[in-house]
Amino acid sequence: MIPSDPILSVRRMRVWYGTERGPVRAVDDVSFEIRTGETLGLVGESGCGKSTLGRGLMGLLPEGAVVDGSVRFQGQELVGQPRKVLRSMRGPQIGMIFQEPMTRLNPLMRIEDHFLETLRTHEPDLSQDEARKRSLEALGRMGIPPTRFRQYPHEFSGGMRQRIMIALGLVLQPKLVIADEPTTSLDVLVEAQILGILADLKANFDTALLLITHNLGIVAESCDRVAVMYAGKIVEQAETHELFRSPAHPYTRELLASIISLHTTGLRSIPGAPPDLTDPPPGCRFHPRCPDAMLVCRDRDPLPTRPEPSREVRCWLHGPDRVIPEGGRRPLEREGVALADEA
């Protein structure tokens, strides 16, 4: 555990989009912290809002999205900041790595041009030589030789492009990096390499990392702490080994149970599908699919509780008891899980 002040502190953040069917509550009252040099894994199924959360932190949301709550980076409040300020922080303070490396580089620009552009934007007084030196350094750390500096993106494979993207994201040495499914479209061997690189970041530069993924295996491998997200809310946060050893939230428990490993003898899945974010279920959003659902779960959204000092859960199973009304702990009768529409 690294004892230091949090570099990123998120309190009650919401990100909603407007659509013709009503607002999509992609991120709905989310709070967490990341400390310097810590890797926080953000896990969840597709459509749970984790990508939106990542982009929302940097202010990279499309038109029509509204952000509410507090996002403090190194003590500075980001929500409500003018675009110019946020833009100037992207690169030197907060870096981002995206999912599909194949299309993230401008096909008409050489790798060199990408780097020079980024460096010149944030450090305009940098000399050509100095800029080149730093770019080659960043690339070198990713295993890209200087001879390929002047090549075009289409001359690189997917894994190499992702490494170039990481180098681009890191060349200005940001304190926090947000990685949105960085290895999802890459094969397993390349994935291992990329994860190794990300681990080195932490070791050598003390970079904090928000690793967004749906792959629990990566999380177990690379993250110090994990936050599990469901339908726009973070249902559980804990240290990785504790979460895997004894998950507190039923959703986490079911997720872990559905992982396929060499010991798996039968397939297990969670019945039903994630809810429609324009019209989420009342009360706890997981209650229609939860095997341990109680009456109170249908009526009220669970409050965050801390069963242990380093763990936070949003689940009525863990209280707080004084808030649960009389009889609320009785099991919820369900008519059978209907075939849900696609979220």
Place this chain on the structure above:
Amino acid sequence: MAAPPVPRSEMSPSVEVPRRVGFVRRTFAPVAQARGIPRAIVWIGAGITAMFILLAIFAPVVAPYHFNQYRTGDGERFVKQEAPSAEHPFGTNVMSTDVMSRVIYGSRTAIEVVLLSLAFALAIGLPLGLVSGYFRGKLDRALVLVMDSMIAFPYLLIAIVVAFLLSEAIGRGVITAALAISVTYTPFYFRVVRNHVISVQEEPYVEAARALGARPRTIIGRYVFQNVIQNVPVIATLNAADAILTLAALGFLGYGIQPTEAAEWGYDIQRAIADAGAGIWWTGLFPGLAIVLLVTGLTLLGEGLNDVMNPVIRKRPIRRVEMPPLPALEEP
């Protein structure tokens, strides 16, 4: 004894039986959902096009005179090149015929020729494109070579030569013009259909169908054809716009339709060029405006449909979001 077949209504509701009607509705659903400017564009284009089609159909009723009529019922000749007046709202031209009537009858000519040429071009280009794109191989390569060469060549030159040669053989009528125009557009339909067939074949669902053992006829008929057909309305509409311009060009150069057989806008403008020097504006302005209006209407319709149905650049409408305040965390 075998159990009686289960009627459709008794089947589990989760089994959905695809219906033909649903296909049309689904295809054009984005049009109904479109809002604001894209929607306006489609409807304006459709409105203009519909107006001309109506004019074409009801020409003998709507037009004040016949398109070649140069005197009144009593035998009195119209004034030559008379400026717009009560009897001749668009004036008369050098042949003493009424400009407005010629404009109205001109829409009939235009619609006729364009529909014919569309039919010809589709009749040849569509099946050729389907077959070529599906079966590939030598036939495909040969066809592509020929068609590509024709596409690169200036279409008007092809149309002129074909129209001229045809007119030597079968005279200068609507069929000649339609054939000449269709020759220029067939390679285009061929190419579009062929490319679309090829890209559809790469789609996973076609591969899945093949893996399930579907015959080529099924794959072409159900998947490929239906997918390609969805694109045809947009392409045909935009093509129709082009075809009208080509018809007018042929008419302007004198390779169009015999003046005694039909009124044609391009031909009228050619006669009007000489009038421009004398300051006579009505003989050329009205036919020209008719062309501009009809082609614009068709283009708006085609482009509007494309804008609305093309998922890549379709703009999803953005609604304002009002966020209610958060509930307090702790109970009082």
Place this chain on the structure above:
Amino acid sequence: MARQTGSLRAYFLTRLLLAVPNLLILLTIVFLLMRVAPGDPISAALGGRLPQEELDRRRHEAGYDRPIVVQYLEFLGNTLTLDFGTTLTDNRALTSVIVQNGAATLELTFFAMVVAVTVGVIVGLVAGRFRDTVLDVGGRLFGIVIYAAPVFFLGFLAQLTFGKWLGLLPTSGRADPVVQFDLDTKTNLFVLDSIITGNWTALWDVTRHLVMPVLTLGLVIGGVFIRLIRVNVLQTLKGDYVEAARARGVPERKVVFRHAFRNALVPVVTVMGLQFAVLLSGAVLTEQTFNWPGLGAELVRYLNNRDYIAVQGIITFTGLVVVFASLMIDVVTAWIDPRVRY
């Protein structure tokens, strides 16, 4: 999926090889079309004007009674040596027709393309950047309406306003006859000639004659560019690499210009190539409207006189030009976009 970037030269050579079958097909089609005409070219053009033995003699001289394959091969051979023959009706060497009238068409189409690309790119970029604003709707409408207006209609309107009513510009021909007589035509490109020989009155006069034809043709073609550029800008602005650039803090203006606009313009060169055919078609019409003595006007004249040799020669030449032009366009595109090279 990494590929080596090929050299530009290799691309050019490969592309050249591919052009050969294209050319062959075009030439074959032209040859066949001309033979489809009733009778042979001699009878068609001169039939009824000369006694039968004279016609037969000429036919034999020209070789029209030989087997068709022989004629075809001779045609191909002549084309390769750029021998397009002599016209039947007025006994001009087609090469001189091409040089003189072709230069007129070249001047017209060149400047028209310049106008088209300039107008198209500017309006298209603005419309795409400011989507759904007045600028966008106005720009798109302009592009649509101007393309819907036949070039001869615009020409008619132009002649009416600028020629008759305002009396500002001449409505026909390339130059005033007196001026043309004085002009030393080395290249037959009058603008170039007047600049080379320092003949400033000629330059002024020739330019005045160019304005209306070039603007009408150029604006009509420009309409297509507007629509294309706009759609490209919309697509590039949504691109993944644009989002990635924003994520690196690149200022919005740079994102728009360097990433979106520049990438959106890549197909412009290709479209110029595609529009080339439309440009030539439009040129025929423009020449008729403004009495411009170009190749298109000559084609119409010879066709009406049934001088199929002349028609064949002009169309063959056009085919050569088209194949060559599309080759050049492809090479330039490969130069701009390194992904295209083999």
